[in-house]
Amino acid sequence: MASTPSIARRTVLGLLAGLAGSAAAIVTPALAAEGGQKPTLTVYTYDSFSADWGPGPKLKQAFEAGCGCNLVFVGLEDGVAILNRLKLEGASTKADVALGLTSDLIPEAKATGMFAKSGVDTSGLTVPTGFSDEVFVPYDYSYLAFVYDSDTVKSPPASLDDLVSGDPDQKIVIEDPRTSTPGLGFLLWMKAVYGEEAAAKWQALKPRILTVTPGWSEAYGLFTKGEVPIVLSYTTSPAYHEIEEDTRRYKAAGFKEGQYLQIEVAGILKDSPHADLAARFLGFLVGREAQEILPTTNWTLPVRGDVALPEAFSHLVDVEKPIMIDPETVAKNRRAWTDEWLEAVGAR
16 A cells, blocks of 8 residues: 655655464564674565655664564555566565555465465454465555546545546546556456446546546655646555545535445565564564554554554544455456556556
8 A cells, every 4th residue: 555645755655463462463672683683674665654654664763673674665655666666686586575456366376386484373463354365465455436626626536437437637647557556456446347348437437537546655756746637546545644634625425325445464485484473474564553653653543453443543434345356356367457448547
């Protein structure tokens, strides 16, 4: 997913656990490597997660306090880019953990043969749709939404139909589904709602699209700089502006068809020399300390039911209709649907 700040301070959101209280979730200090050197745990993630304003620094400090290790985040463009990088590197990857894929990508990620079972108990997590997987651990979630500047947009879209058929002079910015998880999510959102008519709807939407960015950070940066009044982001994005900037100017449009659900997950690379440490990190990630950090740094929703959220989160769009496409269906059709999008939008 992503964080939700202004680009000057952070290129916001990418995008806005039950009980992980097992031994795997407890971070203990006795992890000195041979020769007295601390082991280094390398985590591939997206750039807004690892940035100074994202959750990465606070999570690093908290985890390193008890692990006897060094935690290193490697920031890449976006969630899809993480999977692309892993495919390219194969067995030579330096990653121990991949953090920032979405549940839509799980079958494709498993098909690489690069991931191991997590060993983390996720039975107590509170994730919409009851998500559960023995390999990938969910650590937060949010719903896609078009965020708009209420000072500029007086009649925001109330549905995908409104967005598609709206004023072409009122531009939007979206992300590329080939590299970005929100971009992929919007591709799936359109397909879920319009089915065989999706290509025609993309063509109808095209005149409104100012640009297609590689990732969420670039898109939200254009929005916060005032270059476009509407951006593809998350229902949780306005909470950032309310808490950090003391403004409710930026709002998310609730769509009558529903909002697309994105569940972010993390997994352990099977060739990691620090598999036990990686499992400890995933357990830590769904523990209460980390879960309390994520909502106001990654601007997403926690997967633990015992995490209190700031009041600003009570002002967000109330999603009554979560939309998802079965991940196996996504895996079988992602390339064809992406080609359909490319043909319709012309984003080669």
